[in-house]
Amino acid sequence: MISPSRRNLVAGLSLCVILFLCLGIYAEAESSRVYIVYLGERQHEDPQVVVNSHHDLLTTIFGSKKAALESILYSYKHGFSGFAARLTETQARAIAELPEVVHVIPSQTHKLHTTRSWDYLGLHPGTPDSLLSTVNYGDGVIIGVIDTGIWPESQSFNDEGLGAVPSKWRGRCDGGELFNTSNCNNKIVGARFFAKGIIAKLGGVPLSLESKREYLSPRDANGHGTHTASTAAGSFVRNASFGGLGLGLARGGAPRARLAIYKACWGPGVCDAADMLAAFDSAIRDGVDIISVSVGTDQPPQPGYLDNQNDRSIGAFHAVARGITVVCSGGNAGPFPQKVTNGAPWIMTVAASTIDRSLPTAITLGNNRTLIGQSIYFGKGVGGQKSLVFSADIARDNADPSSSTSCDAGSLNSTLAKGKIVLCFTGANDPREQYLIAASTVFGAGGAGIIFAMHTINILIPFSLRPAVQVDYEIGTEILAYIKATRDPTTMISLTHDTIGKVVSPKVAYFSSRGPNSLSLDVLKPDIAAPGVNILAAGSGFKPFFFDSGTSMACPHVSAVAALLKSLHPHWSPAAIKSAIVTTVNMSPQPQ
Missing domain, CATH: 3.40.50.200 (Peptidase S8/S53 domain)
Structure with a gap:
């Protein structure tokens, strides 16, 4: 027969075991991520001593040196003291409270x-x-x-x-x-x-x-x-x-x-x-x-x-x-x-x-008017005059007008775009991103080339084998006026040449x-x-x-x-x- 005091001891030990298991299950369930633990200036000249101090600090949190070693990714030991390790949020908070720690931050991308x-x-x-x-x-x-x-x-x-x-x-x-x-x-x-x-x-x-x-x-x-x-x-x-x-x-x-x-x-x-x-x-x-x-x-x-x-x-x-x-x-x-x-x-x-440096590219309209844009284009050319269209005029039936004007993904009718040079205007988004999206949209729809009117023309991205020419709004508007005033508008895009000292x-x-x-x-x-x-x-x-x-x-x-x-x-x-x-x-x- 078990005495009351012994029963209380067994019950207490059982409760401790249950709490320990619960905490262990919680710690295991809580997801880990990489944290950077910054400790400031290193406190010892020997890098190995610095590394050992990092292991000891982590061991106090994990309760196991083996777990600490498995957690750590880097020990920063030459220019400063700190380490990167896989930690749960609870563990990161516990480390941040230690007096020798300057701060703990998630590792950002x-x-x-x-x-x-x-x-x-x-x-x-x-x-x-x-x-x-x-x-x-x-x-x-x-x-x-x-x-x-x-x-x-x-x-x-x-x-x-x-x-x-x-x-x-x-x-x-x-x-x-x-x-x-x-x-x-x-x-x-x-x-x-x-x-x-x-x-x-x-x-x-x-x-x-x-x-x-x-x-x-x-x-x-x-x-x-x-x-x-x-x-x-x-x-x-x-x-x-x-x-x-x-x-x-x-x-x-x-x-x-x-x-x-x-x-x-x-x-x-x-x-x-x-x-x-x-x-x-x-x-x-x-x-x-x-x-x-x-x-x-x-x-x-x-x-x-x-x-x-x-x-x-x-x-x-x-x-x-x-x-x-x-x-x-x-x-x-x-x-x-x-x-x-x-x-x-x-x-x-x-x-x-x-x-x-300037990378001018000639755009010759069907009325023999030549305008200058910027591109990095050294392909074989597009074979003389090509049909020229405004993107909003060849939009898919359900496309938003502003989306088709800027040639957003999926905005163009592939049948109407195929083999043509397409004029697009940048929207309100980052012109670099819009330029890439528009070029991918036009070429994906089978277009022969793109003329892209934008705020600036000094952020060229090379589509070297196909014509993708940047123009400012003034030139873009002139090209649009030509398209609207002409029954069968055409254009020819020449290969890029480079100049210096002229801008x-x-x-x-x-x-x-x-x-x-x-x-x-x-x-x-x-x-x-x-x-x-x-x-x-x-x-x-x-x-x-x-x-x-x-x-x-x-x-x-x-x-x-x-x-x-x-x-x-x-x-x-x-x-x-x-x-x-x-x-x-x-x-x-x-x-x-």
Whole structure:
């Protein structure tokens, strides 16, 4: 017979077991996600001691060292202290309450924001007293590029004439899918990739929209990272062009600088914050001089530069504290005010401006009137005069009038569009997005080409084998008047040719994000503008060189100038380099 006291003890123990099981079931049922735990400056010089402290902290939450080790994705141990781990919301709150923790944030997803541009900026090679010659084209400086990786076979990354890797370099070259250590050389001194965060979030790495694949290695399936790296530090490549357009000598702004590649962005340009912070942490340890980051976010600014969503600011802060200049793109959310991103005061934030390159495309109407638009078109031509129609006149029966005017998806009658050149007008949405949608709609309906009237014509997207011409509203209205006044309107679209020195520049690009900095009005952002429209630089795979536009393209221009200054003044701080750049800018058109 059990005594009352023993019965009470058994009942109490049973209740504890039930509560423990319930809590365990709840914890198991509660979904986990990747969180970044930021602990501020590391408290020990030995990285392994820092890592062990992260494991110990997690063990107090999980109650098991094995569970803690399975949860953690990255330990940030070189530039600062912190880690990324899979946690439930309950666990994240518990960690945030620990006294040594600065803050805990969910790992957010970010996105990616040539020949002529360097001559346009006045950095001419071969002149004995030029900045390029004075600093030996940036030799000895290491630029770390956090992006989509690199296509190492590009001629822009040949190491001909370069000496040994600088002795300060402490990084490494990681192998992986279709990439091995032999892909690094005296130009690409190191290459690493970071995917644990994106894999934990999506279950795998997303595929590039264009190449329809991805590589678990530093190899670039997107082309964005290759483009930005070659803009900053590409070697000399003669007779570079995109289908004959922009033909000339391609080079980076610091063509003898070395490149350290940190692939933290995947597929169509998805960059997880946990992976990006790991890239920053490695770059700080590896010995880079400059970090170039053409990545931003659509999230609105959050209070405090080192709190909440500002994970890039954390990595940049610790890099700058160690003497590394950090240059970031300002975002492509223009022309609306207060949309600038990467606005921390220690970051050099770059807007995009035009250069004096123009890509005119002749539109010859059936009345022999020739109008000029802009495109990147070097196909075989459309075979003389083609029927010309206004999109609203060939709309599907149930299509909304405004939808058919802007050629929204599914708005056109395929029978009426087939074989014709279609005139569309942008709606109220982002003209870049509308342009892509309209072109896809017209070509999907069997159209022979598209003329797209829009607010701006400095954001070209190459439909190189089919005519897709941008015109401003004035020209678009003239074409529409011709269509309405003519029984059988026709047009012929000629192949694009390129010109320089015939357009007024620089102008801030339509798409470039504007200030003021809504987080701190007394911190002026962007810091500077640089060429970011129709920039020709190296690409991946079947596109050795291609044109691209964005603050992503502007960012490496400034990174290269920072590298040249670092070569000239190796002891200058990031603040001194930033001050020198933003206080000596010249916005006057360059003489031809």
